[in-house]
């Protein structure tokens with residue numbers, strides 16, 4: 001018997017950036033917008049369950065944040081579960097929703113992700129930016145995530161000859177994409193020289209190798225395929241929902257230049273997928289730092305180990321290239337409100353595969369992959385989408 | 389036959405790697421505990437050495453050192469005795485203790501740090517000394533005389549504690565340690581008493597000008613005439629006290645020095661005085677104290693665990709094999725403190741550090757962090773105690789214990805990584 005499939009039927013996205021609104025207002029905006037995007041409309045009472053991705057950055061509603069979503073989405077008394085896997089929180093929330101639908105337990109499920117990061121002063125932010133790494137060994141050696149990815153970048157450079165120019169090319173490309181995304185935090189083009197000349201943060205990474213600190217929320221509405229087809233003529237099917245884990249600390253891992261959680265998640269996602277890697281039209285990968293996009297391309301099997309730099313430098317991943325990567329600007333330019341990023345990637349799949357992405361539309365896109373990483377790779381999801 | 393446990397057989401010194409602030413003495417991550425431990429770790433510890441039964445801590449050790457030093461040195465059951473800073477306390481600790489049982493091995497650690505609030509002068513500095521006392525001894529402290537100098541009358545040369553050499557004995561060298569003016573006055577009296585005064589030697593390269601009297605003593609012993617200790621009298625002079633010591637040479641004392649990296653070229657502003665005290669307001673990813681204590685064997689002594697079933701070496705230790713998952717037949721094995729090879733490195737610039745390192749980052753202007761692999765196999769992640777940008781992939785580093793950050797009114801400590809000094813050991 002063919003497995004029941006889940007489909008996206010609606011998606012809403014606030015602007016990402018330094019925003020005046022608080023988390024409640026952001027959630028309300030994203031959810032309202034998601035309901036508004038369902039072609040034939042959807043009664044809120046039909047939402048049977050919801051999943052919320054959030055880190056609770058700066059201590060915002062660390063406990064019971066789920067209730068906030070239930071209130072703001074006006075879906076009381078539907079059950080809500082908060083999912084926290086650092087930057088992959090929404091990726092895992094989405095996966096939980098897909099499983100609930102695939103299993104037949106639910107017909108209509110809401111997924112939301114939110115983070116409000118710019119409310120707190122800088123020291124408080126730096127405290128929170130490091131809480132998702134290995135606390136007892138990495139953080140107490142003086143690392144935050146920039147440092148952890150700086151370590152991986154140094155080793156990638158030593159092993160494969162990856163250059164600062166290749167890292168800069170990721171930033172330049174994603175900013176060019178972000179300039180065409182009205183929701184992006186940075187909608188301006190930057191140059192290679194600006195990236196290379198930016199102040200250093202955690203060598204070899206500079207300020208423009210790092211994603212910004214962002215506020216924002218995203219909401220997704222999912223339904224069982226047969227229900228979805230009653231709500232819209234163009235659902236976006238979720239045809240793979242893989243995930244994987246790895247050790248929290250980098251020092252424990254076999255390789256410092258590869259995230260095995262990504263590899264496991266990809267294997268998991270493609271196991272029952274109706275297509276293979278070669279059929280993908282674009283990718284949304286987790287580029288919290290420029291090096292992370294190169295690691296992702298290699299771990300997802302789009303480039304051989306050490307090969308993502310050349311692929312990027314030759315323009316293959318740019319808009320109009322052989323395999324566009326992060327057409328929405330990625331975390332790098334669009335912004336990275338931690339708990340919302342995984343849902344934002346799915347939002348991009350939804351609008352692209354429905355050919356409604358406007359100026360950044362990937363021509364003829366039918367199949368997409370999204371890739372969401374928690375921290376420095378302790379958790380990862382890979383989700384596959386197909387135009388329905 | 390001489391008694392066991394009453395004479396110095398091994399001695400070591402450790403000096404701070406950095407110079408920071410107007411006193412120019414204390415690196416931003418070193419204190420009495422880390423210096424004392426560095427000195428103790430520089431002592432040879434053969435596997436068959438008698439277990440230490442008594443530990444004397446002399447001088448500026450933080451409160452926690454009473455339990456932390458035995459933990460860091462894995463001394464097991466040990467009696468700890470503390471005494472105040474200064475040469476008199478040190479020599480009292482080094483003297484025979486009639487109460488100790490024959491064969492008792494003892495460890496005496498002394499630390500002398502510059503005092504906050506004292507004006508900079510020639511007698512400032514920081515240094516730790518470690519002495520192992522036991523069988524086969526080299527130097528025995530026979531007598532200690534102390535004399536409090538009246539601040540009104542002043543002259544230390546009035547002391548009656550320094551007695552002349554016995555009639556008929558060869559002229560006895562007298563090591564004079566202290567501040568310049570006092571030494572000049574004391575020299576005359578030493579000659580009158582029949583001693584051959586020996587002035588303080590020039591400091592070895594990188595040490596800077598004269599340091600505390602205690603430091604001067606150590607340098608004199610370690611770098612003295614022919615690098616050997618002779619039958620000796622010491623006259624240690626300080627502004628408020630003078631100490632005279634008579635010691636007998638029984639055999640050579642093996643001196644060693646902690647592998648302190650060269651001076652830390654810090655151009656950063658000095659750490660404010662208040663930063664010397666733990667900052668209860670420090671905000672950091674919270675590691676509750678019981679979890680910190682639980683990890684100390686791995687954090688301080690680099691204890692790894694060897695699995696009897698698959699021979700995998702797990703570090704940090706966690707009571708279970710990281711490879712096969714068996715918890716039985718696990719054996720604790722400390723990893724070597726040196727020979728760690730850098731596999732990845734980043735320089736964390738000011739602003740990219742976790743908040744608990746704010747003071748440190750401000751003081752040193754950024755620092756390196758490495759993932760390094762031990763000779764035995766496991767990797768670790770360590771902050772580099774040294775200038776930003778100084779560590780490179782492939783470098784071999786050693787792991788000194790350093791102060792990490794303040795939490796809940798106490799400093800937390802852990803291993804950092806540092807290059808071995810390029811300068812040769814002084815012969």
Ligand SMILES: [Zn+2]
Nearest residue numbers: 695698709712
């Ligand atoms: Zn095993």
